[in-house]
Amino acid sequence: MDAANLSWASAPLTRIQAAQGRKGIEETTHLQVPVVDLAEPDEVAAQKMRSACEDYGFLYVANHGVSQQLVDEQFSASKRFFAQPLKSKLALKADRGNRGYFPFGTGSAKNPFSQEDRKEAFNAYGFETEDLDQPFHGRNKWPAEEHVPGFRSTMERYYGAMHSVAQRVLRLLALALDLPADFFNERFSRPVANIRAVHYIAGQPSNADQGIFGVGPHTDWGALTILATDNERGLQICVGSTWIDVDPRPGMFVVNLGDMVDRWTNGRFRSTLHRVVNTSERFSTPFFLAANWDAELAVLPNCQVAGELAEVAPATTTCGAWLTMRRTAEYDKKRRIVEEESEAAPQLPVLGAPQIRAQ
Ligand SMILES: O=C(O)CCC(=O)C(=O)O
Numbered sequence: 225m226d227a228a229n230l231s232w233a234s235a236p237l238t239r240i241q242a243a244q245g246r247k248g249i250e251e252t253t254h255l256q257v258p259v260v261d262l263a264e265p266d267e268v269a270a271q272k273m274r275s276a277c278e279d280y281g282f283l284y285v286a287n288h289g290v291s292q293q294l295v296d297e298q299f300s301a302s303k304r305f306f307a308q309p310l311k312s313k314l315a316l317k318a319d320r321g322n323r324g325y326f327p328f329g330t331g332s333a334k335n336p337f338s339q340e341d342r343k344e345a346f347n348a349y350g351f352e353t354e355d356l357d358q359p360f361h362g363r364n365k366w367p368a369e370e371h372v373p374g375f376r377s378t379m380e381r382y383y384g385a386m387h388s389v390a391q392r393v394l395r396l397l398a399l400a401l402d403l404p405a406d407f408f409n410e411r412f413s414r415p416v417a418n419i420r421a422v423h424y425i426a427g428q429p430s431n432a433d434q435g436i437f438g439v440g441p442h443t444d445w446g447a448l449t450i451l452a453t454d455n456e457r458g459l460q461i462c463v464g465s466t467w468i469d470v471d472p473r474p475g476m477f478v479v480n481l482g483d484m485v486d487r488w489t490n491g492r493f494r495s496t497l498h499r500v501v502n503t504s505e506r507f508s509t510p511f512f513l514a515a516n517w518d519a520e521l522a523v524l525p526n527c528q529v530a531g532e533l534a535e536v537a538p539a540t541t542t543c544g545a546w547l548t549m550r551r552t553a554e555y556d557k558k559r560r561i562v563e564e565e566s567e568a569a570p571q572l573p574v575l576g577a578p579q580i581r582a583q
Pocket residue numbers: 422439444451453458459498499500508509510
């Protein structure tokens with residue numbers, strides 16, 4: 225891994241560090257992220273998508289076509305999964321493939337500036353391979369049907385529904401960037417995509433002052449995330465110098481952009497820092513969509529600024545290399561990154577510098 229790649233890998237951490245050091249960052253406001261109605265004509269929806277992506281990197285989607293019944297069935301399946309004895313869940317413990325069960329308090333914290341995330345989770349991907357050595361590859365780890373009846377089939381149906389919503393969002397994203405509507409089809413033909421059922425455990429509330437979160441401040445690694453939550457609040461996003469609540473809205477999903485879109489658009493469409501500050505038990509299910517493993521992450525031609533090099537990113541890398549780098553940097557080598565950041569401190573922007581883009 226060369227120096228340019230490393231600096232890109234640590235860029236989100238630098239943003240997090242800046243946010244942590246910024247005075248007034250804990251203040252929250254009741255600004256609302258915009259709603260994009262997916263049933264509106266392409267031009268209307270794409271226009272709204274464009275401003276939401278430029279201003280927030282987060283939006284709600286309404287009229288997404290997924291039945292409330294399927295969303296409810298999915299949450300009920302998720303609750304039945306987590307209600308199993310710990311021993312049964314540990315038999316499915318996730319490994320290098322990032323598939324299966326992530327116990328409470330084990331290495332899920334997404335940045336070195338907060339404690340371990342206060343949650344347990346289950347991951348299943350939309351593709352399986354015999355290759356168990358590559359990160360993110362391998363076979364899903366489903367519980368036996370007799371242990372959690374209907375869990376696998378419900379989650380697979382839900383994955384299918386999320387994948388369809390994602391196709392509509394990708395089409396609007398392309399139009400919002402003045403690109404052909406099918407622009408993203410090829411680079412998402414074999415996506416690295418997964419459902420993640422998350423359980424924020426009762427009796428383990430967050431405490432932002434102590435760096436205790438359901439999920440610590442982070443950006444998502446992929447291209448976009450479609451999030452369903454139960455009725456509990458907790459999700460917050462960092463806009464300018466403020467944390468904004470993104471509360472559940474009946475019949476809608478939250479959609480946010482990940483690092484890949486930020487990269488393709490040279491930061492025009494944002495991968496926004498967010499966190500979960502939960503006060504009680506909470507369930508959520510994000511669907512994470514990254515591009516094909518070998519898709520390139522070079523800045524799109526119409527997002528390059530003449531005479532200007534892309535922010536901190538290398539000229540090109542691939543989706544698989546990026547995911548591997550983020551995983552290595554943030555899960556396995558957390559301490560090394562902290563050391564590198566502090567060694568490099570004199571060259572880093574001062575805390576509070578506009579690493580989190582202002583409104
Ligand atoms: O549970 C939530 O509301 C968001 C979770 C999240 O941001 C993540 O898992 O990346």
